[in-house]
Amino acid sequence: MHNTDDLTWATSSYSGGNGACVEVAKTGAGAFFRDTKDRPRGAASASGAAWGAFLGAVKAGAFDA
Numbered sequence: 001m002h003n004t005d006d007l008t009w010a011t012s013s014y015s016g017g018n019g020a021c022v023e024v025a026k027t028g029a030g031a032f033f034r035d036t037k038d039r040p041r042g043a044a045s046a047s048g049a050a051w052g053a054f055l056g057a058v059k060a061g062a063f064d065a
Contacts, residue, residue, distance in 0.1 A: 002032070002045065004025065004032055004034075004042075004043050007025035007027070007032060008025060009023040009024070009025045010023065010024055010025070011023050011036065012024065021035070021036035021037070022034070022035065022036065023035075023036050025043070029047065029048060030045060030046050030047040030048040030049075030050065030051050031045065031046055031048075031051040032044070032045045033045075033046070
C-alpha cells in the first residue's frame, strides 16, 4: 500500500460544497482519490491512462444524471 500522507490533495471543483466531496492527489504514475468525509478509510488509485479516460468521460457528460 502506498503512503499517501505526503501527497498534495485537492478537492474537486465539482463537489459544490454539499459534503459529497472527492479529493485527488496526482502522482507521476497517475492519481489517488478519496472521500473527504472518510479519509481514514484510505485512497484508491488509478494509472495515468485510467485517470485520463475517467476525466475525459466526465467532461463528455458520461455520468450526468
